Amino acid sequence: MVLSANPRPRLEGQHFQVVVIGGGINGVAVARECARGGKRTLLVEQNDFASGVTSRSTRIIHGGLRYLEHGELDLVRESLRERETLLRQRSHLVHPVHFLLLLNENSQRNAMKVRAGLWLYRRLAKNRPHVNTGETEHKQLERALDAGRRWSFFSYEDAQCEFPERLVAEWLTEAVAAGAVVRNHTEALAVDVAHGRIRGVLLRDLIAGRDERVDAGWVINCTGPWADRVCQRSSIHTAQPMLGGVRGSHIVLPRFSSAPNVAVYSEAVDGRPFFVLPWNDQILVGTTEVADGGDPGKTAPSADEIGYLLRSVTQLFPKAKISERDIKYTFAGVRPLPYSPGNRPSAVTRRHIVHDHADDGAKHMLSLIGGKLTTAASLARQCADKMGLTVTEPNAAAVGPGNALDPLLDEAILEIARIGSVSEESARGIVEWHGARAADIARMALVSAELRAPVCPHTSHIVAEVVEAYRREYAVTLGDVLLRRVPVALGACWSESCSREAAVRIGAVLGWDEYAIGSNLEAFEIERTAFLQPVQHHSAALQAAAD
């Protein structure tokens, strides 16, 4: 099977009622909302959809227990409602998770207050029953912790979306189904403003290598930590910066022998809250809060942050004897928090803001600042409402299953395995990542052994999923596929040899020659190692941090 590249017809001179700049979770949610509202919508993304902060987050879909500390009750209510909707509509991607909050005798938090906070959190969550973690789980974890301390355990429920990249891919195809035109690898060079009102957007298609101009009725700036830059390039002057970027870093460890099976929320070496989470058959540890005003696309964890996370996880699990050699990779993202000079990063509100640029001389342009994965859909509705579109609030208790196909339903897995003539493991993987699209992918897999082949020998995800990514999900590069649409390269055992094997197997189906395999592979490895940074980059400085 030879696939032609995604067609990218020229956009020059076209009129769009809405141009959304930035294809992270917020931009994709806004484009979907506007297209569903009947607006001719264009979404442009300079790199790939979900390649910004969205894929650099801790991936928790949470009501925001921590916001209770700051008295942001409305935000907690909104987040809990959105969490419920995601759990119902995307049950293949968003799972309920038990969290254990661990405090010891040196904790900065008062146990009574924590208990009261959790009681309130559960009450606000209304319809989510509290499930106690098993006694064995508790005991197991207690044995792994520092025995010299007195630990208090508090359990609560939240959720996790292991792959927000997949959630974005689904919302993207829904936006297109509603009529949106979407373009990744297309940079907005500037917004064209005249006589106090926006008129259009200048674009650079980085694949076709051409500049284009489109007319726009509205421009929605959803560029997350890049939002001020878009305004600067367009000579739109805001009274003060909209953002104060705060970097957050993570380290990824293999599952160590005493690693928790539940999500752990505890205090880092300096008393800040931090997470140790089972994720993607690995352990995700994060995060940090460091002011970062640099290029968000080049942000990376510093040796100090890696040392801090390592010391924090080692302090919690001293018997595991984790060292920097165990770190599989590290990654960081810049939180697009609202500009709050003088505030500690942890005290800055996590509430989103819709900034209207009418007073900045750019009527019909909005910038979305802040927000969470959890609240992207409600932020999109608020934005559409500001534009005068009719918006229907979903009723969390009544929403249907959306695109979900429950991966816990064994009959569904067996059916997909039968349709595609693939192993049960592959069928489960397809259902977990593609929900209701699983049957179509399985039917495609039936066509040939090459399509049924695993992407690399260590994964059960198959080449047919890759073809789906190129065909229906607007993947353009190998990085778009292996890091986001079929994100096997985030896996525990991925290495350069897996990348090579994957490029050969995918190339065989897509008709790539030796040169195409080589150039795709080279570009992919550059992107992979810039995003998922191996720790060797830091080892000298890390040694110093550990000493």
Ligand SMILES: Cc1cc2nc3c(=O)[nH]c(=O)nc-3n(C[C@H](O)[C@H](O)[C@H](O)COP(=O)(O)OP(=O)(O)OC[C@H]3O[C@@H](n4cnc5c(N)ncnc54)[C@H](O)[C@@H]3O)c2cc1C
């Ligand atoms: C360390 C960390 C941990 C987090 N953990 C969680 C969590 O556990 N749960 C949660 O709910 N939230 C979490 N968040 C917050 C969440 O990830 C973000 O709020 C959310 O992803 C922001 O999405 P966005 O679409 O606004 O930004 P982005 O995902 O960054 O999207 C903006 C996009 O705009 C594009 N762009 C920029 N300039 C241009 C241009 N000129 N032309 C075209 N495109 C452009 C960029 O390439 C980028 O893809 C975390 C954030 C961080 C940093």
